Amino acid sequence: MTYKELVDSTLVMILAGGRGERLYPLTRDRAKPSVPFGGIYRIIDFTLSNCLNSGLRRIYLLTQYRSISLVRHLAQGWQSLFRGELDEFVQPVAPQERFGQMWYRGTADAVYQNIYTLQEHRPERVLILSGDHVYKMNYLQMLRFHAEKDAEITIACIAYPLDEASRFGVMEVDENWRVVGFDEKPKEPKPMPQRSDMALCSMGIYVFNTDILIKSVVEDSKRAETTHDFGRDVIPAQVGRRRLLAYDFAQQARPEQPAYWRDIGTIDAYYAANMELLQFQPQFNLYDASWPIRTLQLNLPPAKILAASPTQPAQVQNSLVSAGCVVTGAKVVHSILSPSVRVEPGAVVEDSIIFNDVVVGRNAYIKRAIIDKRVVVPDGYRISADDEATRRQFYVSPEGVVVIPRAMHLA
Amino acid sequence: MAAPTILVVEDDANQRELYRQELEDEGYSVVMASDGKQAVEIVNSQHIDLVVLDINMPVMDGIEALGRMLSRNNRLPVIIHTAYAHYKDNFMTWVAEHYVIKSSDLTELKEKIAEVLRSRGVL
Numbered sequence: 105m106t107y108k109e110l111v112d113s114t115l116v117m118i119l120a121g122g123r124g125e126r127l128y129p130l131t132r133d134r135a136k137p138s139v140p141f142g143g144i145y146r147i148i149d150f151t152l153s154n155c156l157n158s159g160l161r162r163i164y165l166l167t168q169y170r171s172i173s174l175v176r177h178l179a180q181g182w183q184s185l186f187r188g189e190l191d192e193f194v195q196p197v198a199p200q201e202r203f204g205q206m207w208y209r210g211t212a213d214a215v216y217q218n219i220y221t222l223q224e225h226r227p228e229r230v231l232i233l234s235g236d237h238v239y240k241m242n243y244l245q246m247l248r249f250h251a252e253k254d255a256e257i258t259i260a261c262i263a264y265p266l267d268e269a270s271r272f273g274v275m276e277v278d279e280n281w282r283v284v285g286f287d288e289k290p291k292e293p294k295p296m297p298q299r300s301d302m303a304l305c306s307m308g309i310y311v312f313n314t315d316i317l318i319k320s321v322v323e324d325s326k327r328a329e330t331t332h333d334f335g336r337d338v339i340p341a342q343v344g345r346r347r348l349l350a351y352d353f354a355q356q357a358r359p360e361q362p363a364y365w366r367d368i369g370t371i372d373a374y375y376a377a378n379m380e381l382l383q384f385q386p387q388f389n390l391y392d393a394s395w396p397i398r399t400l401q402l403n404l405p406p407a408k409i410l411a412a413s414p415t416q417p418a419q420v421q422n423s424l425v426s427a428g429c430v431v432t433g434a435k436v437v438h439s440i441l442s443p444s445v446r447v448e449p450g451a452v453v454e455d456s457i458i459f460n461d462v463v464v465g466r467n468a469y470i471k472r473a474i475i476d477k478r479v480v481v482p483d484g485y486r487i488s489a490d491d492e493a494t495r496r497q498f499y500v501s502p503e504g505v506v507v508i509p510r511a512m513h514l515a
Numbered sequence: 516m517a518a519p520t521i522l523v524v525e526d527d528a529n530q531r532e533l534y535r536q537e538l539e540d541e542g543y544s545v546v547m548a549s550d551g552k553q554a555v556e557i558v559n560s561q562h563i564d565l566v567v568l569d570i571n572m573p574v575m576d577g578i579e580a581l582g583r584m585l586s587r588n589n590r591l592p593v594i595i596h597t598a599y600a601h602y603k604d605n606f607m608t609w610v611a612e613h614y615v616i617k618s619s620d621l622t623e624l625k626e627k628i629a630e631v632l633r634s635r636g637v638l
Contacts, residue, residue: 216610220582223606318609325589325610 105251107244111159114247115227115314117218118151119211119334120196120235121168126370129499129509130476135167137235138174139374140459140477142381142390143426143440145399146177147368148235152194153397156185158243160231161192164221166214168198168207181400197221210332216321222314230317232334234308238377239365240388240395241309246351250311255349257316257342259283260309262353262365263302269293271369273306273335275350283348288336306335307353307365316346364388371501375474378440378457382422404428404443412449434464448483459510476510485514518544519564519637521628524554524580525596526572530617534567537621538628551580558584558591564637565628568611570597578607585610592631596624 124136131139137148148165155163163186167174175196186192199208199217208214215232222230229250231243241260250258261275274293276285285294286306293303312320320338324330330337342348357363364387366377380386390397404427411417412433419435426443433449442460447453450467457474464470465483473487481487487494489504499507508514521543525531528549535545546563548554552575557563566584570577577595584591593611595602600616602608613627632638 219606219610226606314606318606322610326612328590 105248107159110244110247110251111161113228114160114162114231115222115225115229116155116160116163116231116233116243117215118148118163118165118233118235119214120148120165120171120174121208121211121214122234122236123169124236127368127374129507130371130374130474131170133170133510134173135170135235136368138177139368140442141238141368141374142378143424143442144401145397146174147238148174148177149181149397149399150238150240151233151235152182153395154239154241154243155233156398157395158241160243161186161190161194162225162227163194164218165194165196165235166208166218167196168214171196171198177400181398185398208332210330210337211334212321212324212330212338213332215317216325216332219318219321222318227314230312230314232310232312232317236369237308237365237367238388239307240363240392241353241365242356243309245356246309247311249351250349253349254347255311256313256346257320257339257348258311258351259286259339259348260307260353261304261350262307262363263296263299264305266293266295266301266303269303269305271367273308273339275304275306277304277350281350281352283343283350286340286343288333288340304350306339308335308367310334310339311351316342361389361392362387371474371499371505371507372503375457375501375503375505379438379455381424381440382438401427402443407431407441416449442477451481472504473506473508475508476512478511479508479514482514518542519632520544520546520562522546522548522554522557522563522566524548524551524566524572524577525569526550534621537625541625541628543628551575551577551583554580555583559587563591564635565631566591566593567596567624567628568593570595570602570608571599578602578605581607581611592635594624594627594631 120137122136124131138146141147182194186194270293273288274290275283278284296302296304324338353363368374407425407429409418410432416433418431422438423436424440428444429441431447434447434451436453439453439456441458444461445458447464448466451464453470455472456470459477461478462475463480465481468481468485471488489500489506523534526549538545550572568577594613595608595611596615598617612631615624
């Protein structure tokens with residue numbers, strides 16, 4: 105099959121309806137895929153960039169909860185990159201009540217309710233992605249694998265240490281990578297045959313032949329005991345019945361660039377994945393010109409780092425500083441500043457992630473915190489999990505990351 | 516156990532009457548609708564165990580009606596009953612339990628009805 109045939113006969117559906125409850129309060133006003141990441145990006149940008157870089161340009165994004173911010177981001181940042189004349193699109197789809205309720209009851213229900221969209225396009229296969237992950241993946245290689253091995257369903261997987269694997273769907277495969285067992289979030293994950301300390305985890309990325317996809321979600325919709333979830337319900341029901349293969353994501357690793365995939369499930373995972381970007385040679389290299397990550401870039405002036413006076417220079421180290429930021433005579437260390445952040449003289453920002461349009465007042469102190477958009481931190485204010493006052497007032501994650509919700513008024 | 520109630524949706528009056536007789540002979544209680552819109556109203560207002568649904572009908576066709584019926588209760592079993600095979604190409608029809616091509620002999624339709632009702636524990 106040629107590249108063009110493969111791409112033309114594939115439709116992408118991105119499941120972007122997750123509430124992201126464990127990312128609260130970052131998901132208080134937005135769906136998980138539109139949570140900011142790495143200064144200028146949103147989580148969905150990684151999946152969409154992977155699609156573009158893989159040549160896939162027919163994309164439905166199934167949305168529901170708090171989708172305004174996500175839909176706006178798509179409209180402003182992404183839709184102009186797709187040409188309708190060439191049958192290219194990235195289209196948000198809210199529940200249409202064709203075969204179901206007001207809301208999608210689960211990921212499989214989201215696809216079930218959109219059978220009519222499949223009807224319109226009649227693709228040979230559907231690539232199902234999640235809008236919740238940060239990773240770099242060439243989907244084309246997985247689609248090739250699926251087609252060449254004559255699979256009916258292919259699940260992308262990654263080896264994870266056993267003690268972390270119970271957060272994921274864990275697969276058992278035979279020597280031909282045929283899936284012979286699938287447990288969603290097992291208490292005791294089964295190790296891989298070759299590696300007793302690792303388990304093969306599902307990345308929530310599936311290729312389905314279209315007929316099998318429809319049969320699977322229709323069957324699931326009629327079952328009494330189901331949560332309508334691909335990982336929990338649909339995939340386990342197909343094991344042993346369909347030609348179900350596992351695609352090893354490690355195939356895409358290169359010596360200088362290990363295969364990178366992160367599930368941003370919790371505040372701590374979110375924080376850690378962001379902080380990894382600050383390493384000298386991060387596993388996820390945003391500066392890789394062969395795999396550009398796109399996003400909505402507003403027209404902003406350059407970042408400016410100023411001394412407040414000859415004796416009060418600004419000090420910025422090991423940080424990502426986005427356009428439109430102004431740091432004046434302040435210290436910013438090991439932190440990420442989103443666009444248009446202002447840090448005033450004498451302030452200290454350490455180990456923190458600061459979202460757009462935040463103002464950090466004079467002599468304020470911020471340590472190990474995520475500060476959501478448009479918060480104004482008053483002069484002299486302290487935010488740190490070490491402080492009793494902070495712990496009393498704000499959400500602090502198990503690993504001591506403080507989160508200040510969007511536009512919160514701090515007195 | 517009370518007789519299972521079957522809704523037959525069919526625009527042709529002669530066929531409708533034929534199905535009624537044959538299904539009542541099988542011991543079912545039969546309700547009729549002559550288009551998709553009526554069918555949706557019936558399903559929303561009374562208990563139906565199974566729907567036999569034609570596709571090509573005036574006012575509202577079977578595919579639209581199928582979606583609307585299932586959006587209220589997506590476990591409602593529907594058997595598509597049509598003279599045409601080509602609607603099988605329409606993914607929407609895959610949502611139904613079975614797809615039976617119309618024939619003067621109703622054996623297959625009756626078999627499928629019994630099979631579905633048994634699987635739902637109604638029979």
